[in-house]
């Protein structure tokens with residue numbers, strides 16, 4: 356499955372967060388922009404499971420920002436938690452979007 360992420364919206368604890376695939380200049384695979392409520396994912400073709408792992412990593416940042424956890428822990432600890440949750444989920448599940456459109460060959 357090739358995950359189409361661009362312009363999708365996520366529900367993060369009741370808050371609408373947009374996914375944008377963009378050129379992050381090779382420095383990062385993803386970023387969460389708190390003020391804009393946007394998750395950026397590197398648009399260059401990367402392996403889909405890696406992309407989903409990056410997405411989950413950024414979603415955990417969004418959950419932490421939304422819930423106030425970001426204020427309570429260090430950046431380093433937040434990164435470790437985000438990365439390990441993303442790894443744990445992607446090594447156990449094949450992920451697809453809940454609201455993914457079902458394509459049919461029939462018309």
Ligand SMILES: [Zn+2]
Pocket residue numbers: 412416434437
């Ligand atoms: Zn991070």
